[in-house]
Amino acid sequence: MSLRRAAIPIVLTAAIGVTAHSHVAAAADSADSGPPIVTISVPEALSAQAELGQKTYEANCVSCHGRNAAGRDGVAPPLVHVLYEPGHHDDESFQRAVARGVRTHHWRFGDMPPVEGLTQDDVAAIVAYVRELQRANGIW
Numbered sequence: 001m002s003l004r005r006a007a008i009p010i011v012l013t014a015a016i017g018v019t020a021h022s023h024v025a026a027a028a029d030s031a032d033s034g035p036p037i038v039t040i041s042v043p044e045a046l047s048a049q050a051e052l053g054q055k056t057y058e059a060n061c062v063s064c065h066g067r068n069a070a071g072r073d074g075v076a077p078p079l080v081h082v083l084y085e086p087g088h089h090d091d092e093s094f095q096r097a098v099a100r101g102v103r104t105h106h107w108r109f110g111d112m113p114p115v116e117g118l119t120q121d122d123v124a125a126i127v128a129y130v131r132e133l134q135r136a137n138g139i140w
């Protein structure tokens with residue numbers, strides 16, 4: 001009998017894990033769920049490249065990583081975060097994430113799928129945008 005009881009929490013935990021994973025795609029469709037994870041100061045001005053990057057970011061990444069890359073609770077992490085500073089995630093790691101997707105390792109939001117239809121220049125502009133946000137928020 002005690003064996004049977006012990007099994008219940010394990011099964012529940014597994015079910016929650018599965019729900020959390022499928023939540024990524026579902027929550028990304030709803031602009032209302034997933035409040036920001038960090039508070040961001042928006043820089044007064046962006047470089048021309050970063051401005052371009054912001055547009056591309058808002059078309060391709062904002063649904064998960066949130067406005068101003070502040071993350072979305074339950075969906076995806078903030079990119080304005082010490083984890084993603086250049087010394088830890090260099091520009092190439094952004095290119096890789098977009099081209100190949102990301103297997104979840106730092107957070108519990110599930111995997112990031114590859115993002116189709118972006119050139120390396122598009123991603124370089126997104127990186128410029130994210131770096132300027134990081135700078136404005138004292139990340140590096």
Ligand code: HEC
Pocket residue numbers: 024025028057060061062063064065075076077089093094097098102103104105106107108109110111112113115118126
């Ligand atoms: C469907 C949701 C989704 C979309 C769309 C998305 N991401 Fe992600 N991204 C995630 C999640 C979730 C993670 C965290 C994975 C983990 O646990 O480390 C992540 C992680 C990352 C990382 C960290 C990579 C690493 O090596 O750890 C970068 C960089 C990134 N995303 C950039 C982008 C950019 C740029 C875009 C838009 C072109 C984008 N993401 C679009 C969900 C998304």
